Each structure stands twice: as structure tokens, then as C-alpha cells.
Amino acid sequence: MNTINTYYITIKNLLYPWEVNSDEISKAINEPNNINELILKYNHIIDKILNPKIGKTYKLISKYPWIYKLTPPQIKNLLYIRKKDLILNQNYLDNLSIDNIRYTIKKQIEKTLGQELKYKKSYLWSIAITHDIDSKAGLKKAKSLLKIEEKYNIRSTWFIPIGEFNKEKSNLETIKTLSTSGEMASHGFTHTPDLINKPINRLIYELKKSKEELEKICNTQVYGFRAPLLQHNRKIFRAAREAGFQYTSTTPTREYRHPMTGGPHGIETIHPILIGDIIEIPITIIQDHQLIYVHKLNAKESLEFIKNTLYKINKYNGQSIILIHPDYKIAEAPDLYEKFINEVSVNKNIRTLHEICDMISKCYIEN
Numbered sequence: 001m002n003t004i005n006t007y008y009i010t011i012k013n014l015l016y017p018w019e020v021n022s023d024e025i026s027k028a029i030n031e032p033n034n035i036n037e038l039i040l041k042y043n044h045i046i047d048k049i050l051n052p053k054i055g056k057t058y059k060l061i062s063k064y065p066w067i068y069k070l071t072p073p074q075i076k077n078l079l080y081i082r083k084k085d086l087i088l089n090q091n092y093l094d095n096l097s098i099d100n101i102r103y104t105i106k107k108q109i110e111k112t113l114g115q116e117l118k119y120k121k122s123y124l125w126s127i128a129i130t131h132d133i134d135s136k137a138g139l140k141k142a143k144s145l146l147k148i149e150e151k152y153n154i155r156s157t158w159f160i161p162i163g164e165f166n167k168e169k170s171n172l173e174t175i176k177t178l179s180t181s182g183e184m185a186s187h188g189f190t191h192t193p194d195l196i197n198k199p200i201n202r203l204i205y206e207l208k209k210s211k212e213e214l215e216k217i218c219n220t221q222v223y224g225f226r227a228p229l230l231q232h233n234r235k236i237f238r239a240a241r242e243a244g245f246q247y248t249s250t251t252p253t254r255e256y257r258h259p260m261t262g263g264p265h266g267i268e269t270i271h272p273i274l275i276g277d278i279i280e281i282p283i284t285i286i287q288d289h290q291l292i293y294v295h296k297l298n299a300k301e302s303l304e305f306i307k308n309t310l311y312k313i314n315k316y317n318g319q320s321i322i323l324i325h326p327d328y329k330i331a332e333a334p335d336l337y338e339k340f341i342n343e344v345s346v347n348k349n350i351r352t353l354h355e356i357c358d359m360i361s362k363c364y365i366e367n
Contacts, residue, residue, distance in 0.1 A: 010039045011109075013274050014102045016363045017317065018117040020109060028109040035108050042101045045268065049251075050234050050275070055262030058193070065194045073135075073327070077293045088286075088295045088305065090312045092254050098269040099316075119317060122362050126351045127310055127320045127344060129156040130249065130283070132226065134191050138327035139165060139174055145326055148338045150181050152345040157249075157353045159187035159226045162214045172217055183352035185224035186210040186245070195231045196260070203239035211243060223354045226250045229259040230283070234276065241278040247357040249281040249321065256286075257294045270318030272360045279360050281353055285309045287323035288330050299333040303340040310344070319356060 011025050028035060054062070061068040068076070110116055129149070133139050142158070149156055158178045165171035178184070188195065189210040195203060211222045223246040227236055232250045240248050252258065254266035267273065270284040286295075286309070291302040310320035324330050330337055344350070351359075 007036060007039050010042060011035070011105060012364075014042070014105055015109070015117070016360070017119055017123040017271065018106065019120055020117055024109065024113055028112045031112045033108045033112070035105055038101050038105055038108075042098065045097050045101075046275075049265075049267055050232065050237075052233075052258075052261050052265055054196070054260055057262060058260050062194045062197050065192050068193045088291075088297075090309050093270060093309070093312055093316065096253065096268040096270065098267065098273070099271070102269070102271070120363055120366060122359060122366065123317070124349060124359065125314050125317050125320070126349050126356050126359070127322070127347055128281075128351055128353050128356055129154060129322045129324065129344075130159065130226075130353065131156055132159045132187055132228075132323060132325050133161070133165075134187075134228070134325060134327050136165070136171065138325060138331075139171055141326040141331040142178060143174060144334050145324070145331055145337065146178055146181060148334060148341055151338075152341050154341060154345060154350060155182045155352050157183040157185050157224065159185045159224075159249075160214060161187040161189060161191040161228065162210055162217065163189040164191055166213065166217070175214075176218055179218035179220055183224070183354050184214055184218050184220055184222055185226065185249075185353065186214055186222055187226055188228050189213075191228045193229050193231070193259075195227050195236055196233055200235055200239055203235065204242045207239055207243035207245070211245065223247060223357065224249060224281075230255075231260060237275045237278055237280065241276060245278065246361075247272075247279045247281055247353060248275075249283065249353055251280060251282050252287065252290075253282045253284045254286070255290050255294075257290065270313050270316055272319060272356065274364070279357050281319065281321060281356055281360075283323045284313055284319055284321045285323075288325055288328050289323075292329055299329040299336050302330060303336055307340060307343065321353075 007029050008025055106117055133142055189206045214222050225240045225245045225248050227250045230250055251267035253270055256264050258265035267282045272279050272281045285306050288302055291297045306322055313320045
């Protein structure tokens with residue numbers, strides 16, 4: 001593939017939310033501007049994000065996953081204690097490296113064309129509420145979250161590591177109940193930290209097994225995958241696609257103590273992005289675990305931050321993707337969670353991740 005074609009494909013990937021055709025992109029590439037430099041910078045940043053420098057602690061637990069399995073949650077959470085105070089606000093959304101490149105290329109093309117690019121009618125701001133079930137305790141607490149969401153007709157996306165729960169009938173009944181009111185998605189076969197180390201064939205086998213078993217138990221199709229501990233690299237994305245998933249949601253937009261790196265890390269965009277042949281839908285709002293254990297917020301403060309951030313993302317017309325674990329403090333405050341859901345439910349654009357994936361796929365086809 002020649003350089004011009006590579007640039008063209010990258011621009012299509014970045015500008016899929018807007019109405020811009022092939023001729024307009026080609027014209028912009030051939031004009032004297034810095035688009036080519038921006039694309040090289042984009043590719044460099046993506047390569048760095050998808051090949052993160054793994055921290056010492058994560059190297060240990062990914063090499064010996066039994067250590068992670070046997071460590072009590074209270075001890076695991078000590079790994080996230082901040083070394084210094086972090087200023088927490090929504091300003092991180094204003095300085096995301098991938099989106100800065102996206103918007104700069106958009107402005108360059110608008111300058112070349114002499115007109116402003118309009119959003120496609122099919123590209124809409126969305127709110128998606130997602131839940132990762134990491135433990136049996138979390139699975140039990142999930143029912144209280146589900147009850148609240150059903151009251152307000154909210155369909156969330158539940159990520160399940162089915163191999164952790166397939167031995168007990170009561171667990172399977174709970175999972176079936178969750179599937180009747182939301183989207184079921186894979187959280188891996190087990191909640192293991194060593195996916196980044198596994199050979200591609202083993203990854204495909206485990207991911208496919210998780211998909212097929214969840215589909216069989218819930219009698220529904222499973223479209224999405226999120227790795228435990230938000231693990232990601234090019235191998236994991238490829239395995240997810242080859243295992244038959246339509247989308248992944250396994251990167252944060254930004255976290256300040258990501259498990260893999262032990263420091264700041266993320267995909268640096270509030271828009272879904274094509275990685276290889278699969279759509280990645282980032283967790284665009286800092287997840288509850290980080291808010292509680294890294295930033296030391298309580299349940300009320302965490303929900304307030306999530307609410308304020310999702311509306312700021314609306315200003316950028318991005319996707320407001322929320323991650324709330326049933327294992328942590330928010331699930332222990334049902335009154336606060338119901339108040340949050342009540343306030344959010346007035347929006348008519350709450351979608352499951354599969355519905356967002358369908359929307360993004362349509363935008364790519366229109367390009």
C-alpha cells in the first residue's frame with residue numbers, strides 16, 4: 001500500500017463522524033499543508049498506546065496470575081494509591097492527543113474546501129452505561145443496579161467473565177436475568193491479568209469460548225469484548241476480531257493509574273476508533289474504580305463527576321461511555337445511584353455499546 005493510500009485511510013478513520021467524501025480528502029492530501037505530518041504523528045501515538053510500557057507490578061502479576069487471583073481486593077486496591085495529589089476535573093477532555101490531531105486535520109480540510117464540515121445525521125452523541133462483573137460478590141450486587149435501571153427503562157451493557165460463574169446454578173440464573181434487560185458482552189473467559197502475554201491462538205480460543213458459552217447460557221448474541229483490567233495491545237484486538245466480536249471496549253480515554261503501566265495511560269480520544277478490523281469504543285469517562293481508589297472520591301462525588309463529564313463530552317459530540325462496577329462503593333449506595341439514573345434517564349440517547357457500534361459502522365460505510 002502506497003503512502004497516499006495510507007494517509008487517505010487514516011483520514012477516513014479520523015473524520016468518519018463528518019460529511020466528507022473521497023475527492024475532498026484526496027484534494028486536502030495533495031494541498032500544501034501539514035496533514036501528512038499530523039498523520040505520521042497520529043500513527044506514532046497509536047503505536048505507543050498499543051504497545052505500552054508495562055509497569056513492574058503488572059509484569060509480576062501477568063507472569064504469575066495466581067498471585068492476582070489470591071490477593072484480597074483490599075490489598076489489590078493499595079496498588080492504586082496515588083503518590084501525589086491529582087487535580088481531577090473534566091479538563092483532560094480538552095487536551096487529548098488523538099482528538100487534537102483529529103480536529104486539526106478537520107480544520108485543514110475545511111480550509112482547503114472553504115467550508116465547515118457538518119456532522120453526519122447518523123452520528124449522534126450517546127450515553128452508554130456499562131458494568132464489569134469481576135467477582136461473585138459483584139454479581140450478587142448487580143441485581144440491585146439492574147432493578148434501578150429497569151425502573152427507568154435503561155438498558156446497560158454487562159461484561160461477564162463467564163468462566164468465573166459457570167459452575168453454580170444461582171450465578172447462571174442471575175446472568176440470565178441481567179441478559180433480559182441489557183446487552184451481554186464478554187469480559188474474557190476468566191478475570192485473568194495475563195491476556196497480554198498469551199499467544200494469539202490461545203487468545204482467540206479463550207475469547208471465542210467466552211463468547212460461545214455466554215451466548216448459549218443467555219440465548220442471545222454476544223457482540224462485544226472488554227479485557228479484564230482493561231488490557232490491550234494489537235494482539236488482543238486482532239484476537240477479538242478473529243473470535244467473532246464486532247467491537248471492543250477495552251481502553252480508557254485516559255486513566256491516571258492504569259493497571260498495566262502504573263501511571264497515566266489511555267487511547268486519548270472520546271470517539272470510537274477503528275483498530276485493525278475492529279471498532280474500539282473507549283471508556284471516555286474516568287471509571288468508578290479510579291475515582292474511588294486513585295482520586296479518593298466517595299460514591300456521591302464519583303457520580304457527580306461522571307454526570308458532569310458526560311455532558312461536557314456532549315459539547316464535543318463524542319460518546320459518553322460510563323463504567324460502574326457492582327463490586328465498589330456506588331453499588332453500595334442505591335439511593336444515590338437511583339438519583340443519578342433518574343437524572344440521566346431524561347436523555348433519549350442512552351444506548352447499549354452494540355447500538356453505538358452499529359451507528360459507527362454505518363458512518364464508516366457512508367464514507
